[in-house]
Amino acid sequence: VKNNVDKVFSKFVVEGKCTVRFKDPPLDVSIKKADPLQLKILLNLLKHCHANEDFGGRNVPLISAITTKQLSLSRQMTIKSRAQYPAIGKQFPSSLERLTINSCELKRIDSRIYNLYNLKSLHLGFNKISILPEKLNPKCFSSLNELHLLHNQLVEISPTLLLKLKNTLGCLDISHNEITVLPDAICEMNQLRSLNCSYNKLSVLPKNIGWLRSLRELRISNNNLTHIPGSVKKLCLCHVNFSSNNFTEINAMENKPTLSGLSVSSLRECAAISVIKNKVKYADDDIPKILQHYLKTSNWSACGRPCFENYIAFKCGFDLHCAIDTTGEIVVDGSLIVPMEIAVCCHKCLRFCPP
Ligand SMILES: [Zn+2]
Numbered sequence: 001v002k003n004n005v006d007k008v009f010s011k012f013v014v015e016g017k018c019t020v021r022f023k024d025p026p027l028d029v030s031i032k033k034a035d036p037l038q039l040k041i042l043l044n045l046l047k048h049c050h051a052n053e054d055f056g057g058r059n060v061p062l063i064s065a066i067t068t069k070q071l072s073l074s075r076q077m078t079i080k081s082r083a084q085y086p087a088i089g090k091q092f093p094s095s096l097e098r099l100t101i102n103s104c105e106l107k108r109i110d111s112r113i114y115n116l117y118n119l120k121s122l123h124l125g126f127n128k129i130s131i132l133p134e135k136l137n138p139k140c141f142s143s144l145n146e147l148h149l150l151h152n153q154l155v156e157i158s159p160t161l162l163l164k165l166k167n168t169l170g171c172l173d174i175s176h177n178e179i180t181v182l183p184d185a186i187c188e189m190n191q192l193r194s195l196n197c198s199y200n201k202l203s204v205l206p207k208n209i210g211w212l213r214s215l216r217e218l219r220i221s222n223n224n225l226t227h228i229p230g231s232v233k234k235l236c237l238c239h240v241n242f243s244s245n246n247f248t249e250i251n252a253m254e255n256k257p258t259l260s261g262l263s264v265s266s267l268r269e270c271a272a273i274s275v276i277k278n279k280v281k282y283a284d285d286d287i288p289k290i291l292q293h294y295l296k297t298s299n300w301s302a303c304g305r306p307c308f309e310n311y312i313a314f315k316c317g318f319d320l321h322c323a324i325d326t327t328g329e330i331v332v333d334g335s336l337i338v339p340m341e342i343a344v345c346c347h348k349c350l351r352f353c354p355p
Contacts, residue, residue: 001049002049005046006022008021010043013040015036016035016036017031017032018043033090034091038094038095074093076097076099078102079100080100080102081103086112091115095118096118099119101124102125102126103126103127105127106127107128107129108132109124109132109133114136117139117143119141119143120145121146122147122148124148124152125148125152128152128153129154130153130154134161136161136164144168144169145168145170146170146171147171147173148173149174150176150196151175151176152177153177153178156179156180157174157182157183165189166185167190167191170191174196174197174200175198175219176200177199177200179202180200180202180203182205184206187208188211192214192215195217197219198221199221202225203223203224204226204229205232209235210233210234210300211231212235216238217237217240218237218239219241221243222244226245226248227248227338227341230299230342231300233318233322233340235323236324237323239328239331242320242331242338243331243333250339256350257312257344257353259312259347259350262345264310272294272306272308273305273308276298276306294308299343302352311345312344314344315339315341318339318340319337320336320337
């Protein structure tokens with residue numbers, strides 16, 4: 001580069017475009033679709049090198065040309081109308097950490113967003129998104145901590161997306177959609193602190209939801225739940241909202257179950273119970289996919305044992321105080337006792353059933 005730059009055409013740097021003309025060989029290098037901020041840094045560097053400046057191993061004095069305001073602007077962006085939306089061919093700044101796009105009538109997540117590898121918070125509420133991506137490249141959303149998809153038109157949440165986010169996502173807001181089922185994969189999101197599924201069409205919750213060990217806030221108001229799964233007992237929440245659901249009346253619930261409906265467990269169930277109880281680690285190619293899936297359907301009986309098929313589902317009242325810490329907040333319509341479905345597998349389990 002030293003003394004070899006003939007000319008720089010930088011009129012459209014703000015649009016991420018420029019051309020650098022070299023002397024020897026006499027070539028033009030055109031740059032398109034670049035992040036404007038990074039392009040400015042590059043041109044600055046080129047200018048200094050062309051002028052034959054020796055930086056002697058020191059930090060290149062380029063960042064000083066960029067104001068802190070510019071830097072913070074490129075970390076977050078808020079778009080609240082179609083007019084503010086980047087035109088086709090333009091890119092979002094690649095340094096973005098927080099991106100909010102509201103009320104832009106988006107029908108799906110713009111593929112340009114998948115190239116924002118620094119993204120920590122993505123807020124796409126108040127759009128018309130009905131489909132979420134199934135496959136994403138490994139770097140995409142690799143540090144995403146918050147995902148807000150409220151007020152859209154989702155009918156389902158892709159399990160592969162949830163599994164992709166399971167070690168990073170702390171906050172998921174999918175309220176005000178048309179979702180009928182939450183995939184079991186949501187129970188594997190071990191960083192999830194806050195889950196908002198209010199105003200959807202859920203009639204059941206995944207039975208292992210209580211395994212969300214980081215969960216502190218659970219909002220499931222205005223759905224069609226008739227009961228909650230037994231694993232909710234394991235949660236320690238600071239906020240829970242179960243109001244406006246279709247909970248079965250407690251006094252209309254069944255009598256204490258008898259164990260006559262139980263049979264001898266299948267060999268498959270015995271093996272699976274053993275894998276879970278002994279926390280046997282297995283890799284993807286150790287056992288067939290169908291058995292891996294089976295292992296993920298484990299339920300937990302009232303006595304604390306894993307079970308799969310050989311149990312009796314029994315509904316009884318559960319006091320929500322037992323799933324919330326002492327200073328926590330509970331929002332329900334009426335009684336704090338809600339119907340819970342527990343699994344009964346043995347005589348020991350019967351002790352947990354009210355008479
Ligand atoms: Zn039992």
